[in-house]
Amino acid sequence: MSDTLKFNALFIVGSLLIAIFSLMAAGAGIGGGVLFVGIFYLVLRYSSSLAVPLSNFAIFGGAIPIFFVNFRRKNPIVDKPLIDYDIALLAQPMTLAGTTIGVLANVLLPEWINEGLLFLMLVLISYRSTKKAISKYKSESLERKKEKEQKNVDEEEKQTTNSSNLDQKIDQIKDGNGKDEIEFEEIEDQNKDQQVNSHGSDPDFKTEDENLDTNETPNPKEKNKIKDQEKKEDETWIDVDLEHQNKETKKNSQNSEYQKEIEMIEKDEKKIGIKRIILFLIVWLITFLISLLKGGGSKKSLVGVEKCSAAFWTVTFISLPINILITLYVGRMMLNKAKLKDKINYPIVKGDVKWGKKIIIAFSLVCFLNGLVAGMLGAGAGTITSFILVEMKLNPEVLTATSALIVLLASSSTAIQYLLIGLVPYAKGFWFFGVTLICFPIGKLTLNYLVRKYKRAALILFTFAIAITVSAVLMCYNTIDALLHQSHKNKISQFCN
Structure with a gap:
C-alpha cells in the first residue's frame, strides 16, 4: 500500500471535491462518508478497501471542529444546550457496537453487496428526507403568512383605536x-x-x-353617561384581572407542589453533567481497548491474541453485551425522566422528542444499524441517525448538532480501529483529515448564518436531502463498477491469513 502523496491533477481535483462535499456534509449534520467514498473510488480510483478507511479518517477530521462550534451554542427555543446529550448518549453504545461488526463486514463481504445495500438505503433516505424538507418549507411559509396577516390586523386595530379616541374626544366636548x-x-x-x-x-x-x-x-346627562361608561369599563378590567390572577394562582400552586422536580429537570438539561461524560468515556474506551486487545492486519494483539482464533472472536464480540447493558441503563434513565415530566405536566417544547419505551427501543436498534453501516460502508454515523431524527420531527438545528456529536464518537472509534489493523496509509489519511478539519466548520458556520438571516430551518433539511441524493447517485455507479470488476477470491481466507 503506497503511503506517498502525489500532487498531480487528479489528486488535486479529488481533494477539491472532498473539500466541497465537506461544506455540504457539515451543514447537513452528516459525516459525509458516502460522498467521500464516491470521490475516493470514482475520481481518485482507490480500491474500496482503501476508500472506506480514508473516508472514516476524513469524517473524524471534520467532526472535531463541528463539535466545538456546536458545544457553546444554545437551543433556539429554550435555555439549554443545542446538543441533546441524552439522544447522543442513547445512540453511542449501540452505534459503536455496530461499527465493530461493520468493520469486520467490510473486510469479509464482497464489495458489490456492501455497496448495493448502501445504494438501496440511500435511495429510501433521499426520498423521505426530500419530502420532509418540502413539508418543513411549506410549514415555515404558512407561519410567515400568518405572522404577516396578524401584523396587518394589529395595524388596523391601532388605527381603529386612534379613530375611536378622536370620536370620544369629540363627544366629551x-x-x-x-x-x-x-x-x-x-x-x-x-x-x-x-x-x-x-x-x-x-x-x-x-x-x-x-x-x-x-x-x-357640558350637559349633565352627557356627564352621567360618560361616568357610567367609565365605571363599566373599570368593572370589565377588574373582572379580567381577577380571572388572570385566579389562573396564575392555580398555576403557581401547581408549580409550587412540583417546584423541586421542575428545578431538577431544568438543572439537568442545562448542562452535559458528569454522569453523561463518564458514560460517554466508558463506552468509547471499551471499544478502543477491545481494538487494542484483538489487533488485526499488520498490528499484533497486545496480549498475543491470534487473528481468527476463538479468543479473537470472543474479544471482538464481548463489547456487544456491555454496550447493550449501558443502553438499557441510559434508556431507563430517559424513560424515568419522561414519566416525571408527564406527572408534573412539564411543557414539551416544539421540536423535542417525547420519549417512551417503544421509541427508545426502536431508536437503539436503528443506532446499531447506523454503526453497522458506518463501519461496513464508510458512511458517516449521522446518515441513518439524522434520517430517523428527521422522522421524529426533532428541531433541525438540534438535530444537526446532536448528529454531529454521534458522528464524532463513532468516526473516532472506527478510524482508530482501521489505523490499528493497518488499513490506513498515514500520509493520505492525515491529508484528508486536515482538509475536512478546515472545511467542515466553514460549511457549518455558513449554513448557520443563512438559517438565521432568512429564518429558514428548512435549509438544513434541504442540504441533508441534496447530500444524500448525490451520495445515492455516486453509490449507484460504485455498485455497478463493483459488479463488473468483482473479485471471486475468498475474502475470509484472505483476512485470516
Whole structure:
C-alpha cells in the first residue's frame, strides 16, 4: 500500500471535491462518508478497501471542529444546550457496537453487496428526507403568512383605536346646545394646526381647555353617561384581572407542589453533567481497548491474541453485551425522566422528542444499524441517525448538532480501529483529515448564518436531502463498477491469513 502523496491533477481535483462535499456534509449534520467514498473510488480510483478507511479518517477530521462550534451554542427555543446529550448518549453504545461488526463486514463481504445495500438505503433516505424538507418549507411559509396577516390586523386595530379616541374626544366636548358643529370645526382646526406645527403663531388657535372655558358647561346627562361608561369599563378590567390572577394562582400552586422536580429537570438539561461524560468515556474506551486487545492486519494483539482464533472472536464480540447493558441503563434513565415530566405536566417544547419505551427501543436498534453501516460502508454515523431524527420531527438545528456529536464518537472509534489493523496509509489519511478539519466548520458556520438571516430551518433539511441524493447517485455507479470488476477470491481466507 503506497503511503506517498502525489500532487498531480487528479489528486488535486479529488481533494477539491472532498473539500466541497465537506461544506455540504457539515451543514447537513452528516459525516459525509458516502460522498467521500464516491470521490475516493470514482475520481481518485482507490480500491474500496482503501476508500472506506480514508473516508472514516476524513469524517473524524471534520467532526472535531463541528463539535466545538456546536458545544457553546444554545437551543433556539429554550435555555439549554443545542446538543441533546441524552439522544447522543442513547445512540453511542449501540452505534459503536455496530461499527465493530461493520468493520469486520467490510473486510469479509464482497464489495458489490456492501455497496448495493448502501445504494438501496440511500435511495429510501433521499426520498423521505426530500419530502420532509418540502413539508418543513411549506410549514415555515404558512407561519410567515400568518405572522404577516396578524401584523396587518394589529395595524388596523391601532388605527381603529386612534379613530375611536378622536370620536370620544369629540363627544366629551359637546355641550348639547346646538354648538356641536362649531366645536367639531374647532377640533379639525386644531388637527390641521398640529400637522403643520404652526399653532404657536395662529391667533385664532384655542386649546381644548380654552374651548371648554368659552363654551357652556357640558350637559349633565352627557356627564352621567360618560361616568357610567367609565365605571363599566373599570368593572370589565377588574373582572379580567381577577380571572388572570385566579389562573396564575392555580398555576403557581401547581408549580409550587412540583417546584423541586421542575428545578431538577431544568438543572439537568442545562448542562452535559458528569454522569453523561463518564458514560460517554466508558463506552468509547471499551471499544478502543477491545481494538487494542484483538489487533488485526499488520498490528499484533497486545496480549498475543491470534487473528481468527476463538479468543479473537470472543474479544471482538464481548463489547456487544456491555454496550447493550449501558443502553438499557441510559434508556431507563430517559424513560424515568419522561414519566416525571408527564406527572408534573412539564411543557414539551416544539421540536423535542417525547420519549417512551417503544421509541427508545426502536431508536437503539436503528443506532446499531447506523454503526453497522458506518463501519461496513464508510458512511458517516449521522446518515441513518439524522434520517430517523428527521422522522421524529426533532428541531433541525438540534438535530444537526446532536448528529454531529454521534458522528464524532463513532468516526473516532472506527478510524482508530482501521489505523490499528493497518488499513490506513498515514500520509493520505492525515491529508484528508486536515482538509475536512478546515472545511467542515466553514460549511457549518455558513449554513448557520443563512438559517438565521432568512429564518429558514428548512435549509438544513434541504442540504441533508441534496447530500444524500448525490451520495445515492455516486453509490449507484460504485455498485455497478463493483459488479463488473468483482473479485471471486475468498475474502475470509484472505483476512485470516
